Amino acid sequence: MAKQQFIFSGTGGQGLILAAIMLADAAVLAGQNVVQSQSYGPEARGGASKAEVIISDEAINYPKVQKPDLVLSISQEAYKKYGLSLDEEVVLIVDDTYVPETKPRSRNFYSLPLTKVTRTEFGSEQSANVVALGAVAAISRQLSLEQVREAVRQRAPKGTADRNLKALELGWQLGIGALKRAKA
């Protein structure tokens, strides 16, 4: 596939780096070259957090995203930094709980209830990162659900595989639904 560059942005502790690792794992399973990197502050929780994934069938030299194809933002601050001034060619996905204020765009914009469906399904916000991963994977259309499923199975913390696979399914359905609405 042509080079695809992803940015996952939010707050430390939301699990965005793990979600990015899972996306990268899925790309390896798909036989692609992939690099995954992150930047974060010294805090374990709170503070800005950003994870990046580049997938390509060619060698990847510079390992950071130069021009994203898809940006996910799960905090208002991250949205302001990475999402607000994006070219409309770039797919932007935000969480409607943590990014309540967004600027209208004509296309490639998805404000999804990632946190809400996680709370409804599991009674907490844990696994919202994998719900987000499901939505990203479905909307980007670069990987199959089975490839991402296998990645989540491999990488989910011990004892959480079933919950995270369920979360992935929820996110994937959110993504597919959003794509359909966008076409309609």
Added chain:
Amino acid sequence: MSKARLMQGNEACAEGALAAGVKFYAGYPITPSTEIAEIMAEKLPLIGGTFIQMEDEIGSMAAIIGASLTGAKALTATSGPGFSLKQENLGFAIATEVPCVLVNVQRAGPSTGLPTSPAQADVMQARWGTHGDHPIIALCPSSVQECYELTVKAFNFAEEFRQPVIMLMDEVVGHLREKVVLPESVEIVGRKKPSVSPDEYIPYENNESRIPAMANFGDGYRYHVTGLTHGENGLPTGKPAVAEKYLERLMRKLDPYLDRIQRYEEILLEDAELIVVAYGGPARSALEAVHAARSEGLNVGFFRPITIWPFPQDALERYADRRFLVPEMNSGQLVGEIERVVGRRQVERFNRIDGELITPDQILTRIQEVMIHV
């Protein structure tokens, strides 16, 4: 070859150490190297090895020297602030010729610096951080795959040459996750053991290979290990002739093996008017910039020292009639070596010290400045 998998640079370094036969790790966790300690803590006990979280960095270095003297392949990992603390015992290991591998995943300094940000701040510290004349080997990976391969190599060099070896990584490759395909098996070199009886053993013998045979503590070979200048019998000496002989061998012990030790990568050099010399994580930005410059019709090449110390000067000297650009994530450290080899007037610099990885665009702009707007 095994299956392709996603792996982090620090993880690949730890896996490389395990493949090379590491049996002992002592360390004190520090960002951005901590994953190496975490993996060692998990995996070493499972293979009959030992992991110790020491009281500090100084004790960690001391502990791996002791472990190595008993015959175990030994590893520690740290970052700039800890690397500073390890220097005294690193000197002891060099002087007593104790094989060991010290990983430094560099971050921005001086002092505590920027703990989670990349830099190449310890290039000269790796060469001259410990006092006195001494040989050193430092290897510098640019990819996750290379973190694995060079760590195996680091152990092999350490064992074969009785020499502490530094894996000089940076946060870019240490924390990068990348697709790797690990080999099913790797070549492993062990230290040379004495072939004589304990009575006849000369622990620091001036033999032709320049590398004395090394007996394990506990194997019945009684000998003395000291940081004081010592003779072939290992005992301290103040005799000028003996001191000189010891130091000369120590300083030249790697010379017969330089062909194997000095590793480097060369790309598009034949017709290159300008050669970009880069190493570690930023070399990835440099290579991308070189390809971009080529597509603009600029004759630019790429030289990457993989072995930083001893610096591959003979390899670089073949291009002494070209011009050079040296991008580094410090204020200019390795550039001094390139200037020494090819002359100061031919060498341009690009330095970034804000804790962010140099971008290909920055290097490309500098290439254009140097080649077009002279």
